[in-house]
Amino acid sequence: MTKDEGRRTISRYCTPRHGGGKLHRMNIHELVRELREPADTKIVLLVADGIGGLPLEPGGKTELETASHHNLDECARDGVCGLSVPVLPGITPGSGPGHLALFGYDPLEYRIGRGILEALGINFAVGPKDVAVRGNFCTLGADGKITDRRAGRPTTERCVELVKKMRTITVPGVEVFVEPVKEHRFVLVFRGDGLGGNVNDTDPQQVGLEPLTAAEVRQQTVPAVPTDRDSAKTAAAANEFIAKAREVLKDDAPANGITLRGFATHPNIVSFKDLYGLKAAAIAVYPMYKGLARLVGMDVLDAGQSLGDQVATLRKVWNDYDFFFLHYKYTDSTGEDGNFPAKVQMIERLDKVIPDIRDLGPDVLIVTGDHSTPSKLRSHSWHPVPTVLTAETCRTDECEEFSERACLRGGLGQFEAKHLMLLAMAHAGRFGKYGA
């Protein structure tokens, strides 16, 4: 991209709109597109999933405060620290909103439906024409009523066999994809023009009832947002698929029926490249995070299976990209397990690769998380997430170590996660001045 292309929208700045009425407040993405400039700089965003924690006892130390991590501490001394608020104070995000915010997409604006997230989680490449749905095998009695909502929990191998049978099903006018997940779970994707996602769940949520019929549901949001997508068409496709599945599975009791839920359309998100002008690579091990990166248009690379593999991949493709999203899962999974010492260990393991990353000479290195996952709570939480950013242009703060407590005194303060990419772009010399 030439400098001129980078500034191609500058004329918008020169034409404030105030003729007929209300002023238009620029949103973050308009601002990014207007200000971005090409540069030969590299940004690394290292997401230590769920890195923020809690002390087990009041006044005690968090996992991060307990761990030994002199390399992260060095980042804190060299750079600027702060605490990232993933969505809003008190709001605990799932992985979807947590990552979208870090990528600079307002998580209250860009929402990823359940079905799409399920599809991303198995690394299914969802596209803009897709409606994705989470499916369950269930047991239907002779009267058509559900006797087991999980079909006796089939093995995953059995799930794969059952899905293979369902792959023979065709529905006129739409393309159908069925993918196994685990045990009684599968993902169903309808692909076609103008398919809507406003369809009710067919799972009645209790046994002794027949599965519900899929139908278009009216949006309950105020104000109602008009849509040019036809959810009735999706509902018809779903009902046809369900009927054919009952036929295909009729001899497979206890897995002789299905229920569907979480109908969701692709969020039609502007790509990372179009937004920031960054050529971005995702180096993640787990499918969900590959899926989220693919959703915003990053190249999803073969990252291997370990942090070492990931850093090796990073080194290998260093010259080919501007932006690198590295995802580290184990700070979250150990937190979810409620295993405080294991989470401490996983933080220490992460710390060891920091010098390898810094040796590559990133212009901006950010270490943060998509949310906190305190072992004490065995789940994601709303607590702000320790964050450190290193770059030549950092203003020194008084953080001498990387911890929840130290980050409270950091120069980034407590900030909304969705603003982090603005800081990354600025420190990477990729933003021009706003206004003259």
Added chain:
Amino acid sequence: MTKDEGRRTISRYCTPRHGGGKLHRMNIHELVRELREPADTKIVLLVADGIGGLPLEPGGKTELETASHHNLDECARDGVCGLSVPVLPGITPGSGPGHLALFGYDPLEYRIGRGILEALGINFAVGPKDVAVRGNFCTLGADGKITDRRAGRPTTERCVELVKKMRTITVPGVEVFVEPVKEHRFVLVFRGDGLGGNVNDTDPQQVGLEPLTAAEVRQQTVPAVPTDRDSAKTAAAANEFIAKAREVLKDDAPANGITLRGFATHPNIVSFKDLYGLKAAAIAVYPMYKGLARLVGMDVLDAGQSLGDQVATLRKVWNDYDFFFLHYKYTDSTGEDGNFPAKVQMIERLDKVIPDIRDLGPDVLIVTGDHSTPSKLRSHSWHPVPTVLTAETCRTDECEEFSERACLRGGLGQFEAKHLMLLAMAHAGRFGKYGA
């Protein structure tokens, strides 16, 4: 204004609009108009342009941390400190957005186009019916193509002569103003009813091409905001002016043509007086800042040429106004020059006049900047701006000195610049309670 008049809009509060549908979220200006109350208090806003800085080496001291400024430190001890974020994290503002934010106008909502800013910069009193444009003299070959985009950089004296010639040009239906700027630059203003600003630049940005024809450009924002201004009319006026300028300048090669860019309408901004009920005076030396103050309806006073002159003016008019905007340029210009020690010196010079200002007994004194200008970067930057506010009603914080590092621990925290005027009004006893 009586107390009752001050509360005249209270009924608006009692009637939230949600009959037909969506609730209306009050914006800052609606809130200000509703809450403001008259008072006999005085506010001084001292803008030390670009005061925030960076250490030259990681871990080092910024310009402000290097300078000796015991008077500002005393303000920090007496008052409350914090860091102002001019627009959003990572966003570097120009002087326009930087000052609008300090005056309490959302810089993402109120935007000042390039042409208007150029006009403000030469202290041209732009009005609500104006479209202002930045002009360049250029050299046209016999084939009408540009051979030099800056007409061989004429002297400013020559620029004045050329502008005088162009002042003979008339365009039916609009008033035309032409003002010299410097070397090859001039400002052109069309004044008339309903003139739009959505007109393309005529400068093709390279030699060997003819100047472009001015035409209305469609707004590229989403959603498009309707306008009742006619940009085609402006484009027609511009083309007529350009043709006549070629005629007038035909013997003035190498300055025998012009290009125009940055067409912009007046931002139709609500005045400071109407918004806050404050009678406001601007005491600035440089034209750009006088222009910005005039844009929001402040009285622009004769401020002399030095800080001493400015303080003398302040003293002289102390009884005539409620609000005083003092602008100090040299913390910015030395930063832009990349001259760290000179910026330190300019901060020390500023510090010396603080007692003179405090001796007048302002109810609220704010010292801040419109943005940071680190000498290290030789340019404006996005780094938050050290800010101190003194008033009787300050809650003591732990800041013992006025510096970037100390302000991180200040009671104002990191705040959006556009909220600073709310604090000024509150500490000046000029706000009633919101809701009962």
